[in-house]
Each structure stands twice: as structure tokens, then as C-alpha cells.
Amino acid sequence: MNFLQFMMANRQQVLDLTLEHITLAGVATLLAALIGIPLGILITRVPQLSKPVLGGANIIQTIPSLALFGFLLPAPWIGERAGRLAILALALYALLPLIRNTYAGIRSVDPAVVEAGRAMGLTDRQLLFQVELPLASGVIVAGLRIATVVSIGLATIAAAIGAGGLGEFIFRGLAMVNNEVILAGAVPAALLALFADFALGRLERRLGSLHSKS
Amino acid sequence: MTAPPSPALATESPAIEFDHASFQLNRRPLLQDLVLSVKQGETVVLLGRSGSGKSTSLRLINRLLLPTAGDVRVNGRRTAEWDPIRLRRSIGYVIQDGGLFPHFTVERNIALVPRIENWPQARVQERVRELLATVGLSDDLASRYPSQLSGGQRQRVGVARALAADPPILILDEAFGALDPITRSEMQKEFRALQRRMGKAVIFVTHDLREALLLADRIALLEEGRLIVDLPVAEFSRSQNPLVRAYVEAFSGL
Numbered sequence: 001m002n003f004l005q006f007m008m009a010n011r012q013q014v015l016d017l018t019l020e021h022i023t024l025a026g027v028a029t030l031l032a033a034l035i036g037i038p039l040g041i042l043i044t045r046v047p048q049l050s051k052p053v054l055g056g057a058n059i060i061q062t063i064p065s066l067a068l069f070g071f072l073l074p075a076p077w078i079g080e081r082a083g084r085l086a087i088l089a090l091a092l093y094a095l096l097p098l099i100r101n102t103y104a105g106i107r108s109v110d111p112a113v114v115e116a117g118r119a120m121g122l123t124d125r126q127l128l129f130q131v132e133l134p135l136a137s138g139v140i141v142a143g144l145r146i147a148t149v150v151s152i153g154l155a156t157i158a159a160a161i162g163a164g165g166l167g168e169f170i171f172r173g174l175a176m177v178n179n180e181v182i183l184a185g186a187v188p189a190a191l192l193a194l195f196a197d198f199a200l201g202r203l204e205r206r207l208g209s210l211h212s213k214s
Numbered sequence: 215m216t217a218p219p220s221p222a223l224a225t226e227s228p229a230i231e232f233d234h235a236s237f238q239l240n241r242r243p244l245l246q247d248l249v250l251s252v253k254q255g256e257t258v259v260l261l262g263r264s265g266s267g268k269s270t271s272l273r274l275i276n277r278l279l280l281p282t283a284g285d286v287r288v289n290g291r292r293t294a295e296w297d298p299i300r301l302r303r304s305i306g307y308v309i310q311d312g313g314l315f316p317h318f319t320v321e322r323n324i325a326l327v328p329r330i331e332n333w334p335q336a337r338v339q340e341r342v343r344e345l346l347a348t349v350g351l352s353d354d355l356a357s358r359y360p361s362q363l364s365g366g367q368r369q370r371v372g373v374a375r376a377l378a379a380d381p382p383i384l385i386l387d388e389a390f391g392a393l394d395p396i397t398r399s400e401m402q403k404e405f406r407a408l409q410r411r412m413g414k415a416v417i418f419v420t421h422d423l424r425e426a427l428l429l430a431d432r433i434a435l436l437e438e439g440r441l442i443v444d445l446p447v448a449e450f451s452r453s454q455n456p457l458v459r460a461y462v463e464a465f466s467g468l
Contacts, residue, residue, distance in 0.1 A: 116313030119276050120327055120375070121303035134317050 003180045003187070010184065014169075018188050021165035024083070024158055025151040025192075028090030032147055036095045037140065040102025041128065050103065057096040065154055068092065069161045086163035090154055094147035101143025105136030138208030145200035152193040156185065166192075227290030228253045229383055229415030230275055234284035237270055244270045246439045247284065254382065255413040259426040261461070262436035268419040271436070272385050275417065276305045288383065303327055306384040306414075311392045312372030314360040320346075320371050321356040327379040345374040350404065366397035373405070377412075386418045390425070402428050423465040427451070435461070 007014055036057075043050040063071070068089045073079045078088055109132050117131045133140075159167030169185025172178075228251040237245040245267040252258045260268045273279040274286045277293045286293045288301060314323045321342050322329075328338045346353055349370040360368055369390060376384060390398045390405075406429055409416055418429055426433050426447075433450045435442040435458060442457050443450075451462055 110316075112309060112311075112313050113315060115278070116307065116309055117315070119278060119302055119305075119307040121299050121301075122326075122330065123299055126330060131315060 003183045006180045006184055014184060014188065017164060017166050017168055017185070018192070021152070021155055021189065021192065024086055024163065024165050025090065025148065025155045028087045028155070029094050029144070029148045029151045031087065031091040032094035032098055032151075033144060035091070036098030036147075037102050040099045041106065043099070043103055044106045054100060054103070057099050060092050061096050065089065065093070065157050066160060069157070073161070082158070082161050082163035085161060086155070086158035086165075090151045090158070093154055094151050097143040097146040097150070098140075101139050101146075102136065105139030106132045108139065109135045138204055141200060141204040141207055145197060145204060148196045148200060149193050152189060152196060156189050227287065229289060230417065231287040231290075232271070232274070232284070233287060235274060235281040235286050236283040237274060237279055238282050243439050245274070248441055250434055250441060250444060252415045252417055254415050256431050257409055257416040257418060257429055258432045258434055259430035260417060260419045260434050260436055261421065261423065261426045263421055265438070266436040267439040268436055269387055270439075272387055272417065272419055275383070275385055276302045276307060303331065303379060304381050304383065306376030306381040308372050308376045308384070308386040308389040310388045311365065312360065312368040312375075314368060314371055314375070316360055318359075319356065320358050320360070320363070323360070323371055324374045324378055326375060331379060341378060345377060348377070348408065349374045365393055366401065369393060369401060382414055384414045384416045386416070388419055388421070391420070405429065423461050
């Protein structure tokens with residue numbers, strides 16, 4: 001049985017696991033964005049925090065992913081459901097590109113433009129939402145793009161703790177020493193990552209051209 | 215020279231008043247004991263080299279900085295007592311190359327302060343058209359982005375933006391410094407004519423003596439954070455102060 005035949009024969013399961021995979025990676029990235037973008041903004045306002053926050057996010061990234069799943073297992077509430085645990089672990093990994101790009105994006109806004117805005121009487125909030133974030137949006141979306149692609153890739157490991165997703169096929173295929181089954185998980189996961197990369201790349205270019213419309 | 219500051223009534227007080235104002239950053243004095251005032255309708259040029267304290271003085275007016283000693287008063291009130299947002303919205307600010315928001319169209323750039331002050335939409339649009347005419351730009355530039363304009367056009371938009379909410383005070387920091395000589399000379403003449411009509415209190419920062427002589431009612435020369443002279447423009451070139459002489463000679467060869 002070749003890979004395509006296996007996919008067709010198991011199309012309902014392929015579809016279910018793909019949706020599960022999208023949910024895992026999507027919710028994790030969303031969670032990471034909800035935490036990472038405000039954190040990135042915060043460290044532009046409180047520069048003393050930038051080193052510890054960026055350093056912390058960096059350290060999380062260096063923890064091997066399987067080990068991180070293991071570390072989180074005994075955590076209350078989180079450890080009760082494999083899905084929760086997987087989402088939290090993936091979100092922690094996705095945090096660094098989001099914090100870093102938000103911070104770098106805002107810092108890269110021309111200081112003369114920011115000072116002009118301040119001198120015209122914009123409040124801090126107006127400056128942030130009308131000037132800094134729109135001008136940083138291209139760089140922030142670039143961070144979101146990295147975070148999404150990393151989450152989709154790492155989500156395959158979530159199957160190791162029983163959280164489902166396309167990793168199920170990969171682990172099953174490994175156990176069965178069956179390449180078709182491995183590919184049934186790996187190929188859709190790779191396509192998902194490519195699609196997310198392409199779509200967010202287009203958004204990034206559109207936002208990036210905002211400042212230099214010609 | 216400058217009269218000593220008196221506890222005058224608010225109605226008589228100058229629009230802008232530096233009362234022995236100093237500013238230091240990390241113990242380095244950037245401005246020392248500045249005494250200077252600008253009345254409504256008057257244009258004072260702050261002349262000096264880079265690092266002389268000109269820009270620091272401007273930032274003290276709109277409270278981007280607070281004096282570390284002495285006072286700066288706007289309309290008779292210490293800047294420290296003003297709500298900084300209200301203060302800044304009553305002061306038009308023009309910087310080199312306009313400092314325009316690159317992601318805003320010309321129309322939105324000009325309308326910035328009226329919009330955040332919640333003017334009705336129709337009045338904002340009318341005001342934008344009026345200002346485009348005032349600074350000599352055609353209506354169809356309104357939908358362009360700053361990157362689609364020439365340097366001179368950007369600078370005009372910068373002036374229009376500063377005038378948008380009709381602030382009584384205007385401060386300009388090397389406003390025409392990035393322009394080519396011909397456009398620059400045009401802008402200077404137009405600005406002088408505009409100022410005669412508007413009668414605002416203007417502080418104009420430059421290092422160009424000819425620009426100062428053209429635009430100023432009074433010239434205040436700064437050097438290393440200190441005020442050297444503060445003279446009516448007619449007397450400035452005749453001053454025997456050595457630093458003034460150095461300026462006049464540096465420019466007379468041109």
C-alpha cells in the first residue's frame with residue numbers, strides 16, 4: 001500500500017488529526033501572541049525588563065521539547081489533560097519570536113516620528129496605537145509567522161503525550177516501521193506549515209509596504 | 215536687553231518666558247540660566263551651533279523636558295503646572311523634513327490634532343483644504359503619502375500640520391534645514407509673510423545667520439548652553455560681541 005492509498009483509505013482520520021493539529025498549533029500561537037505582544041510592548045516602556053524577559057524567553061527555547069512536556073506533566077490543571085499541556089508547551093516556544101519582534105519592531109520606528117507625535121500632543125496610548133504599532137506591524141507579523149511555523153512543526157511531538165494531532169501517524173509509523181504511515185502525518189504537517197508561512201508572508205509584505213507606499 | 219521677570223498678570227505675560235531656566239542631563243549642563251521671552255506676534259530666532267542648547271530650549275517649551283532649575287512659562291503658567299497634552303496641542307511644532315507619519319496620507323497628517331481633538335468631520339476636511347492652500351499645495355496632494363512628495367512639499371505639509379488647530383505658539387526646529395537652497399529661500403519668504411498675517415508667538419531654531427536675519431524680530435545667540443546676546447534683528451549685525459562678529463564674518467564671505 002503506498003502513501004496516497006493509505007491517505008485515501010484513512011481520509012476521515014487524516015482530516016480529524018489535521019483539524020486537531022491546527023487547533024493545537026492555532027490556539028498555542030494565539031495564546032503566545034496574547035502574552036508575547038503585550039510583553040514586547042511592555043519592555044519598550046520599561047527598558048530594565050527587556051533583558052530578563054528576552055533572556056527568559058530565550059532559555060525556554062533551549063529546553064528540549066520532549067523534556068518540556070515532561071516538566072509540565074505534574075503541573076496542576078495543566079497536567080490533567082494532554083491537550084492543555086501541549087498547548088501551553090507550544091505557546092512557551094512561540095513566545096520568543098513574538099516578544100522579540102514586537103520589541104524590535106517598535107524600537108525600529110524612526111525616533112523623529114515618535115517625537116513629532118509626542119510633541120503634537122498625542123497621549124501614550126494614541127502614540128502606541130496610531131503610530132508605533134502600525135509602523136511596527138510588518139515586523140510583528142514576521143514574528144507571528146515564525147511562531148506559527150514553529151508551532152505547527154513542534155505540534156507533531158504533542159502526540160508523544162497523547163495530545164493527538166498529525167504526530168499520531170508519525171509515532172504510529174515509527175512503531176510499525178512503516179514509512180507510508182509516517183508520511184501520512186509528516187506531509188500534511190509540512191503542507192500546513194508551508195501554507196501558514198505563505199499566507200502570513202503575504203500579510204507581512206502588505207503591512208511592510210505601509211510605510212513606503214509609492 | 216531682556217527686562218527682569220516681574221510677577222505680571224496672566225493677561226500681560228509673554229507667550230513664552232524662560233526665567234533663569236537650566237537643564238542638565240547626567241550632571242552635564244545643556245542649558246544654563248536662560249532668560250528670554252517671546253510676546254504674541256513676535257518671532258525670536260535661536261541661533262547657535264549644534265550642541266548650543268537650541269533644541270533643548272524648544273523641548274522645555276512643550277514639556278518634552280522639564281527645567282532642572284528655574285522656570286519656563288507658557289502664557290504665564292509654569293510648564294510643570296500644565297497638563298502636558300493640553301500644552302502640546304496648543305503649540306505647533308515643525309521639525310526638519312516635516313517629521314510626518316509615513317503611514318498617514320497628507321490629509322491625515324495635517325488633520326492629526328483636529329482629529330484627536332474630536333473636531334466634526336466636515337470641519338476637519340474644510341480645515342485641511344484651507345491649510346493646503348495656505349502653504350501653497352494643491353488639493354490633489356491630500357491623498358498622497360509622505361514618501362510620494364518632494365522634500366519641499368513634505369516641509370509644507372509639516373507646517374500645515376503644525377498650524378492645523380490654530381495654536382497661538384509655533385516652534386520650529388531647523389525646519390527648513392533639509393531643503394535645497396532655492397526651495398529653502400522660497401519657504402523662508404512664504405513663512406515670513408504667513409507669520410505677518412497670523413501674528414503667532416514664534417521661536418525658530420537655526421544655525422543659519424541669513425535665515426535668522428530674514429525671519430527674526432529678535433535674535434538670541436546661544437553658545438554652549440548659555441545665552442550670549444539677545445538683540446533686535448537690526449542691531450544684531452552691528453554688535454561688537456566677538457561671537458556675533460565671528461558669525462557675521464563666517465557668513466559675509468558667502
